[in-house]
Amino acid sequence: MHWIHLTDEEQLRQIITNSHSKPQAIFKHSTRCSISSVALQRLQKAAQPADIDFYFLDLISNRGLSNKIAETFGVNHESPQVLLIKEGECIFDESHLGIQMQDIIEQAKAAYT
Numbered sequence: 001m002h003w004i005h006l007t008d009e010e011q012l013r014q015i016i017t018n019s020h021s022k023p024q025a026i027f028k029h030s031t032r033c034s035i036s037s038v039a040l041q042r043l044q045k046a047a048q049p050a051d052i053d054f055y056f057l058d059l060i061s062n063r064g065l066s067n068k069i070a071e072t073f074g075v076n077h078e079s080p081q082v083l084l085i086k087e088g089e090c091i092f093d094e095s096h097l098g099i100q101m102q103d104i105i106e107q108a109k110a111a112y113t
Helices: 009-018 034-045 063-073 101-111
Strands: 024-029 053-058 081-086 089-095
Touching (some): 009 024, 009 053, 009 063, 024 034, 024 063, 063 089, 089 101
């Protein structure tokens, strides 16, 4: 799994821009949460589709950025949480043990067909 580490608001702006041509996924991870670790392992074991960029946000180190993401995309903060961004909007979000790579792939395909 190739993660792009999300650490600042400029990257968030770039995600929004890039989402007009390619799906952008943000995984919000808490190093203090065992459920978050399980969700992370599930994603890392799955085959990563080449047509989706995956961003990794460490919630403990970047809580302010996590709050900005929730505000920008109009989603409630969860941990762990995955958001799929298309054309600057969050078109799918899931949390906890509901996070599955297959769901992310299916939502991305549906959004870009």
